[in-house]
Amino acid sequence: MILAGGTGKELSVLTRHRAKTALPFGGRYRIIDFVLSNCAHSGITDISILAQYSPKSLIYHIGMGKPWDLDRKTGGVFILQPAYQGMVANWYQGTAAALYQNIDVIRDSGAEHVLVLSGDQVYVMDYREMLKQHVSSGSGVTIAVKEVSPSQRFRFGMIRCTRDGVVTDFEEKPASSSFRYASLGIYLFEKNLLLDALRPDRFDIVFDLIMPFLETGRVSCYEFDGYWEDIGSLRSYFNASMRLLNNRLLLSTPGWPIYTRGSDLPPARIAGGSHVVDSILADGCVVEGEVIGSILSPGVRIEEGARVEESIVFSFSRIGPGAHVSRAIVDKHCSIGPGSLVGTGGHEPGSADGRQRTEGLSHISTKLTVLGKGARIRRGEMVPSGVTIEPRYRPGRMETV
Amino acid sequence: MSRTVVFILAGGVGKRLSLLTRFRAKPAVPFAGRYRIIDFTLTNCIRSDIDQIYLLTQYRSPSIVRHIGIGKPWDLDRIDGGIRSLHPHLGFQAADWYQGTADAIYQNISVLREVECRNILILSGDHIYRMDYRLFEDFHERSGAPASLSVVEVPRSLCGEFGIATIDSKGVIRKFEEKPMATKSNLASMGIYIFRKDFLISTLERLKKSIAGLDFGRHVMPYLVKRKKISAYRYNGFWLDIGTLKSYYSASLALLAKRPRLNLYGETTPVITVPDDNPPLVVSKDADIDRSLICNGCMIQGTVSSSILSPGVIVERGARVENSIIFHGTHVGRGATVKNVILDEGVLVGRNATIGEGDPSVANRLQPEYLDFGLTVIGGKTSIPSGMRIGTNCLVCGSQDNGYVPGGKIEDGGYILADDIQL
Numbered sequence: 001m002i003l004a005g006g007t008g009k010e011l012s013v014l015t016r017h018r019a020k021t022a023l024p025f026g027g028r029y030r031i032i033d034f035v036l037s038n039c040a041h042s043g044i045t046d047i048s049i050l051a052q053y054s055p056k057s058l059i060y061h062i063g064m065g066k067p068w069d070l071d072r073k074t075g076g077v078f079i080l081q082p083a084y085q086g087m088v089a090n091w092y093q094g095t096a097a098a099l100y101q102n103i104d105v106i107r108d109s110g111a112e113h114v115l116v117l118s119g120d121q122v123y124v125m126d127y128r129e130m131l132k133q134h135v136s137s138g139s140g141v142t143i144a145v146k147e148v149s150p151s152q153r154f155r156f157g158m159i160r161c162t163r164d165g166v167v168t169d170f171e172e173k174p175a176s177s178s179f180r181y182a183s184l185g186i187y188l189f190e191k192n193l194l195l196d197a198l199r200p201d202r203f204d205i206v207f208d209l210i211m212p213f214l215e216t217g218r219v220s221c222y223e224f225d226g227y228w229e230d231i232g233s234l235r236s237y238f239n240a241s242m243r244l245l246n247n248r249l250l251l252s253t254p255g256w257p258i259y260t261r262g263s264d265l266p267p268a269r270i271a272g273g274s275h276v277v278d279s280i281l282a283d284g285c286v287v288e289g290e291v292i293g294s295i296l297s298p299g300v301r302i303e304e305g306a307r308v309e310e311s312i313v314f315s316f317s318r319i320g321p322g323a324h325v326s327r328a329i330v331d332k333h334c335s336i337g338p339g340s341l342v343g344t345g346g347h348e349p350g351s352a353d354g355r356q357r358t359e360g361l362s363h364i365s366t367k368l369t370v371l372g373k374g375a376r377i378r379r380g381e382m383v384p385s386g387v388t389i390e391p392r393y394r395p396g397r398m399e400t401v
Numbered sequence: 402m403s404r405t406v407v408f409i410l411a412g413g414v415g416k417r418l419s420l421l422t423r424f425r426a427k428p429a430v431p432f433a434g435r436y437r438i439i440d441f442t443l444t445n446c447i448r449s450d451i452d453q454i455y456l457l458t459q460y461r462s463p464s465i466v467r468h469i470g471i472g473k474p475w476d477l478d479r480i481d482g483g484i485r486s487l488h489p490h491l492g493f494q495a496a497d498w499y500q501g502t503a504d505a506i507y508q509n510i511s512v513l514r515e516v517e518c519r520n521i522l523i524l525s526g527d528h529i530y531r532m533d534y535r536l537f538e539d540f541h542e543r544s545g546a547p548a549s550l551s552v553v554e555v556p557r558s559l560c561g562e563f564g565i566a567t568i569d570s571k572g573v574i575r576k577f578e579e580k581p582m583a584t585k586s587n588l589a590s591m592g593i594y595i596f597r598k599d600f601l602i603s604t605l606e607r608l609k610k611s612i613a614g615l616d617f618g619r620h621v622m623p624y625l626v627k628r629k630k631i632s633a634y635r636y637n638g639f640w641l642d643i644g645t646l647k648s649y650y651s652a653s654l655a656l657l658a659k660r661p662r663l664n665l666y667g668e669t670t671p672v673i674t675v676p677d678d679n680p681p682l683v684v685s686k687d688a689d690i691d692r693s694l695i696c697n698g699c700m701i702q703g704t705v706s707s708s709i710l711s712p713g714v715i716v717e718r719g720a721r722v723e724n725s726i727i728f729h730g731t732h733v734g735r736g737a738t739v740k741n742v743i744l745d746e747g748v749l750v751g752r753n754a755t756i757g758e759g760d761p762s763v764a765n766r767l768q769p770e771y772l773d774f775g776l777t778v779i780g781g782k783t784s785i786p787s788g789m790r791i792g793t794n795c796l797v798c799g800s801q802d803n804g805y806v807p808g809g810k811i812e813d814g815g816y817i818l819a820d821d822i823q824l
């Protein structure tokens with residue numbers, strides 16, 4: 001069961017019209033590709049995606065699941081949205097509530113175990129290892145955890161566990177915590193136990209299902225030591241994206257390709273006189289200008305004399321001749337007019353240099369400029385650093401958030 | 402009843418492509434990085450609303466069949482119709498390899514009889530072009546002739562390489578010359594025909610009685626021209642028959658022009674191929690890329706200029722790739738130089754090896770007729786040892802077991818082929 005219903009408010013205009021899980025990532029992927037690929041590679045082929053917020057982009061992306069080999073005779077991948085079911089007619093009001101509304105899906109499956117995942121996380125994990133430990137420990141619930149440094153603990157649900165891995169306490173986003181392990185929001189339940197625990201008045205997996213169960217001593221943790229990131233905010237999205245430039249392993253783990261819906265676009269075309277370094281480019285891109293330390297989704301055009309640095313540009317956006325884009329996230333189908341400046345104001349000289357950026361991640365905390373889907377920036381217009389532009393913005397009605 | 406069923410001729414050996422077609426059929430040769438040549442024809446079909454396709458394969462057919470599968474990428478996995486491959490087969494009457502282009506159709510005459518359609522469109526699997534076949538069909542219907550040939554104007558200097566048609570004022574072909582030394586017309590046959598189905602069956606049956614190895618250009622065309630049964634449709638777009646290593650190499654590099662004649666970047670109708678699961682192109686800090694087409698899955702740390710890289714190519718630090726075409730999954734090691742070279746799939750170029758520099762006037766000793774213009778071809782899976790020096794106009798292919806080639810130096814025009822490779 002993949003939880004994919006959050007509104008992703010912290011992602012600003014990027015999630016105004018799309019589910020967070022359908023957010024482009026790493027050039028050619030959507031965030032949910034990581035979890036779906038993990039499932040496919042782990043041999044899990046009966047998958048429900050619980051969606052409710054702006055699901056259109058997710059529905060189009062998933063289709064019948066062919067790219068992940070999830071178009072199966074039995075099982076496969078399904079997107080389940082809140083439905084009118086006679087007695088109840090509610091939105092998913094929490095993680096456990098979403099599971100409860102689909103309790104018949106869980107009950108009717110032939111499975112013995114239910115893996116509950118988050119659709120907005122980026123990591124590579126073999127769930128079979130987790131299952132192996134879950135079965136051998138005889139636990140009712142296993143939670144994947146990761147050790148995090150004290151300074152980061154305020155972002156997570158922190159877990160205390162015994163030396164044998166039995167979970168004894170849980171703190172949700174504590175100001176500070178002595179617990180070393182963060183919950184990754186990856187839960188493996190014994191199916192019957194989950195069915196018993198789900199009730200109409202239980203809304204949250206952690207507080208309403210797991211906390212009451214801690215005293216039985218049958219909640220374990222599974223330690224995961226790979227890279228894991230929760231795409232919760234613009235900042236974590238930008239950081240996780242830029243991290244790909246230095247660490248490609250996430251996208252090219254041997255034997256673990258990340259599956260996605262393919263495009264029919266031609267290869268990236270890097271024209272004479274252009275300059276491309278330290279970047280990731282998807283197919284169909286045409287570069288005639290400069291691209292430095294950036295990530296380009298399929299079909300992006302960087303015209304002559306344009307310069308894009310430390311930025312993420314989504315599909316089919318066009319950066320006009322001589323325009324400069326710096327430290328910006330440009331959503332798809334944007335058009336940036338000739339000679340305009342996006343995200344360049346208030347920028348200390350030299351900080352755009354790729355080397356400085358990688359040495360001190362602190363630069364990333366400076367303000368990002370974000371352009372909503374389909375925005376148009378007029379010729380010669382300037383969009384200062386830190387400004388957010390509404391989707392479908394047209395010249396003459398600048399609304400900054 | 403569907404108007405048109407397509408037969409694609411994809412069985413030829415493509416010998417003039419030398420090592421590139423040693424292990425694959427010509428329609429399966431990579432082109433423009435991510436495509437195979439046959440993708441262009443299949444894309445034309447589906448864009449022209451044609452979804453009943455028979456593929457006539459013979460030489461190295463697995464390379465084509467494995468690419469196409471059930472035709473899913475082209476939306477050709479259909480309940481009714483779709484794409485099907487017809488390989489030479491045993492039967493009560495005919496049991497033989499396909500002996501010629503028209504013979505391949507004749508040997509499947511039972512299929513031809515069964516299909517429900519008015520017209521049969523006969524295409525070739527090794528042409529590069531974007532064509533709407535519906536316009537050709539409309540012409541065919543209007544012309545009233547039972548057969549039509551698509552022709553394209555070519556420069557007079559190249560007429561000797563094509564079948565040249567001379568037409569009268571009504572568009573009926575009155576003369577057809579194969580590879581003429583001199584001729585007045587410059588309308589070249591594209592090897593693309595439309596026949597009314599019944600007419601095709603009766604024509605093939607009549608000719609088959611007296612001719613073995615029935616060929617469209619050599620036998621069917623003269624027969625039809627003599628009887629004024631075939632009209633010419635003039636196609637005006639870009640069309641290319643990949644015949645030789647030279648035409649393959651120059652057509653590929655022509656894609657790098659600022660405004661190439663074959664534009665792959667129109668947003669509306671991309672050429673369709675099998676999707677891959679590679680990560681996007683990764684360009685590292687020290688990379689220097691200029692005037693190139695580079696696919697997903699490539700990792701560039703070195704210098705790449707005026708080249709085309711298929712998916713999954715790695716160019717390590719300090720390596721230089723210039724005027725070259727590199728196929729899927731090939732690895733160019735540190736400090737290596739690759740200039741005017743085609744590296745086939747899965748080649749390993751060892752550190753500091755130098756390939757392709759030399760005197761282009763020294764033709765290849767094994768295949769001087771194909772390789773005399775300053776190109777070196779390295780066959781698939783070859784492992785070039787570190788520091789090896791290979792000149793220009795060379796052919797090199799290592800053992801298909803382990804890629805082994807002895808190190809050292811290969812002079813211009815030289816060749817090394819493993820024992821299991823014959824050209």
